[in-house]
């Protein structure tokens with residue numbers, strides 16, 4: 001080290017890390033706000049910080065080889081004549097045609113129908129694939145209104161009013177011009193190759209009182225047959241859930257900050273909303289305060305990756321979970337093939353979050369004919385069915401280990417936390433103690 005003081009050979013500043021420096025350079029050079037797909041990239045508290053207390057002498061496990069543990073769930077029992085019956089407590093989240101390509105939409109439709117679960121349309125209206133699907137299709141009413149048509153309401157198993165979504169609570173959507181091909185432009189009634197910025201709030205109602213009128217209107221349009229869901233990005237959860245339920249929601253869809261997105265400003269994805277694990281108990285307590293927990297069902301989404309995450313969400317009081325990013329991964333997102341095309345995007349398999357570019361290497365979030373042809377609909381539908389089945393078996397295994405005969409019998413008492421932060425957020429004891437911080 002001749003002549004060099006080793007103390008000066010430091011790595012990048014913790015404050016101005018390499019990523020922060022790159023972001024500043026990019027903003028300075030382009031003058032544009034950074035956009036990203038997929039979801040939050042930095043670590044935030046999540047379900048990994050919770051573990052189950054299996055059975056022992058105090059609780060006895062349920063034998064899996066006997067009757068086992070049931071998994072069926074019904075959504076929308078509060079008012080609807082035809083609630084949604086699900087074979088498993090897992091639904092497929094809203095992924096719009098536009099954000100994903102036609103083959104991906106077809107894959108999701110097939111897998112949902114064959115797995116006895118529901119698929120939500122996402123912004124941009126209902127596609128012919130969804131109209132013809134044998135499965136339960138939940139039709140989203142988003143602030144942007146793109147592709148919305150009143151005639152389509154009757155094709156749906158339920159309606160979902162999107163107040164906000166976890167990846168960008170308080171923000172509108174963006175469909176980049178690269179993803180508005182001829183078919184998407186017809187579906188959304190947009191000129192081709194034109195970026196679509198959708199509204200952050202609904203044009204026809206402003207507050208909870210007007211939301212209640214909107215829900216009433218939708219019920220009458222659909223003859224009180226189908227459930228009305230209200231989707232909320234997780235922010236002021238207790239207050240928002242209370243208002244949505246008082247406005248008449250049958251089901252609350254609660255979307256934490258780890259939720260996926262096809263294309264959103266990075267500043268929203270990384271810095272707005274609260275983690276899913278912190279949101280669930282607030283929602284459950286709001287429902288309990290209204291005396292409506294389990295009568296108004298709670299569907300939780302935002303970073304659900306496997307059966308363990310789902311089982312923990314159920315134990316905290318959810319009735320079902322919804323998966324988006326994990327479903328896309330099951331059908332090939334970030335799969336290490338076509339590495340050359342990942343490199344062209346400046347990334348590699350396993351680190352790709354470039355859905356907004358319209359150049360998805362595995363053919364999911366693209367409308368490019370050659371790229372889209374890489375997605376084998378039948379094979380990937382089977383992969384997603386397998387994944388849903390594995391998740392269900394994992395939830396069952398955990399519930400049986402906790403002595404439950406139905407997955408909805410899981411409860412907060414079955415969980416402890418591995419960190420003080422997770423204990424405070426999930427309101428379960430720190431492992432090895434009876435201490436719940438703040439309670």
Ligand code: SF4
Pocket residue numbers: 037038328332333334335352353354355356359360361362363364365
């Ligand atoms: S592989 Fe495709 S779907 Fe997955 S993050 Fe990249 S662009 Fe998006």
